[in-house]
Amino acid sequence: MRYWITKSGFAVLDVARAYGLATLLAYSDDDGRSSPVIIDCDAYYCIDFPYGKPSRNRLVNKAEWFSLFEPSDAGEEGPQWNVLFLSNRPTDRETKRIHVREVLEERYDEILHNATHYGLMISDAHPSETLTGTLDPVGFKGLRGRTTGEYREDQMQIDEINWALGCLGGALVGRFIYQRNAGYFVVYPCPEWVPYGDFWQIRRETSGRRYSYPSALAAAAHQALLLASKIRDRAASGLKSNPRFGSILYFAVYKTGNQWKPNQAGRMEISRLLDFALSKTHEAEAVFRTWDYVFRRGSVRGKEDFALALSEFIAAPTLEHFEKHVRLFARELADKVKGEVMYSEVAMREVTSIVEAG
Amino acid sequence: MSRLGEIYENPAVKAFGRAYRRAIRDPRIQDYASLIDLENAETPEQLAEALRRFLRRNHKAAMDEKEDWYWPGEAHLEEVMRLAGADARSVRLVRAAIESYALTWEPGVRQGEGGDE
Numbered sequence A: 001m002r003y004w005i006t007k008s009g010f011a012v013l014d015v016a017r018a019y020g021l022a023t024l025l026a027y028s029d030d031d032g033r034s035s036p037v038i039i040d041c042d043a044y045y046c047i048d049f050p051y052g053k054p055s056r057n058r059l060v061n062k063a064e065w066f067s068l069f070e071p072s073d074a075g076e077e078g079p080q081w082n083v084l085f086l087s088n089r090p091t092d093r094e095t096k097r098i099h100v101r102e103v104l105e106e107r108y109d110e111i112l113h114n115a116t117h118y119g120l121m122i123s124d125a126h127p128s129e130t131l132t133g134t135l136d137p138v139g140f141k142g143l144r145g146r147t148t149g150e151y152r153e154d155q156m157q158i159d160e161i162n163w164a165l166g167c168l169g170g171a172l173v174g175r176f177i178y179q180r181n182a183g184y185f186v187v188y189p190c191p192e193w194v195p196y197g198d199f200w201q202i203r204r205e206t207s208g209r210r211y212s213y214p215s216a217l218a219a220a221a222h223q224a225l226l227l228a229s230k231i232r233d234r235a236a237s238g239l240k241s242n243p244r245f246g247s248i249l250y251f252a253v254y255k256t257g258n259q260w261k262p263n264q265a266g267r268m269e270i271s272r273l274l275d276f277a278l279s280k281t282h283e284a285e286a287v288f289r290t291w292d293y294v295f296r297r298g299s300v301r302g303k304e305d306f307a308l309a310l311s312e313f314i315a316a317p318t319l320e321h322f323e324k325h326v327r328l329f330a331r332e333l334a335d336k337v338k339g340e341v342m343y344s345e346v347a348m349r350e351v352t353s354i355v356e357a358g
Numbered sequence B: 001m002s003r004l005g006e007i008y009e010n011p012a013v014k015a016f017g018r019a020y021r022r023a024i025r026d027p028r029i030q031d032y033a034s035l036i037d038l039e040n041a042e043t044p045e046q047l048a049e050a051l052r053r054f055l056r057r058n059h060k061a062a063m064d065e066k067e068d069w070y071w072p073g074e075a076h077l078e079e080v081m082r083l084a085g086a087d088a089r090s091v092r093l094v095r096a097a098i099e100s101y102a103l104t105w106e107p108g109v110r111q112g113e114g115g116d117e
Helices: A011-027 A056-060 A063-067 A090-106 A108-117 A160-173 A196-206 A216-236 A271-279 A281-298 A304-315 A319-332 A345-353 B003-008 B011-025 B032-040 B044-063 B074-084 B090-102
Strands: A002-006 A037-041 A044-048 A175-179 A183-195 A244-256 A259-269
Touching (some): A002 A011, A002 A108, A011 A044, A011 A160, A011 A183, A056 A108, A108 A160, A160 A183, A175 A216, A183 A196, A183 A216, A183 A259, A196 A216, A216 A259, A216 A271, A216 A281, A244 A271, A259 A304, A271 A281, A281 A304, A304 A319, A345 B003, A345 B090, B011 B074, B011 B090, B032 B044, B032 B090, B074 B090
Antiparallel strands (some): A002 A044, A037 A183, A175 A183, A183 A244, A244 A259
């Protein structure tokens, strides 16, 4: 069976809804042996679940399902409910978390029916839930319209089904990276072809590996590197099923007085990086080792430019960005850089070969 | 392969890259002035001048018998200038290729004393 999520144009929310629906299907599967696959189909996300037999009974009798909505003690590996509802009062967070579960359980059949026949579409007929800003930065006030003259804007509201799916996907898939004095950098990997089970395995293996980042772009670039590195490892070990991600969505939220506000945001294309990881596994290992060193070194105060230059190069491998990266690296050379973290000749050849002309 | 990748493979570019790496990593030399000259070269003439100045600055250290530098010769300089003279963007590409080769690590090759040999 195939299930469809119609994209709304709110990129982060759409990705979260797709992961949310895949989670719902995976947890309600009678069989439990197959895994839904999330596929990006231009205007839709398709959740392909050919051998799955999802049922509501299975869902509501499954202990793991309820544990998804417990306050997380699993760190980054578990659902990030508290950070997702960061802009809400602490007392409201639990209410919202429970409401997400109730909506998904009570309207389960309607969700699957609509997703199968029409494609789940965000409806403005019955908007009832406020889109939280940490789920998609468009949810923050002051971004959607002009506020000149009257400095106020209403909250953005969406229907409760898509809200609940988005919250479930956001809590599970969004990576909220806390930075002292900078709030949170939020990173979402956009699926192109992603088996749900493989995604979780990669996520578990890459959780907790983080540095101090000078910007949201650097956080996204390092997460892209971790993702590519893990996919490379899978390919090198002979695993046939390798998830494909097209891009990484990122944004930052920071606190202004009592309120959280969005900061930098963007989309980083990573398909070329993943192509490189899959097609040249040996060379990619050497390149990724050096790049990880650059991010580690760039997490030290005073060395932020080092990480930023590489982030720009990963996001857009132009000659300008490459020159900036090598110049900053050259200045590190006298500073006791160990040979093992420098580029090998072969690794640098591969890096120069991906620099775009233009 | 990109144009930069092709230039990177040129032996003359590699010879200059090695020499720059040695000049930067050797704590007695740390010739960042030559690196800045190279970075600021925007025309073929400026590039040639930057490379010649680099060779002059480090000639003594390179010719010292105790040092085993990979020293670029006149033929290497001519080859690099031939690559740089192809079109307006070539200087940037040659510059980037030399700088990138200077960042590489070749096990077994003496590369200065800045890190582990």
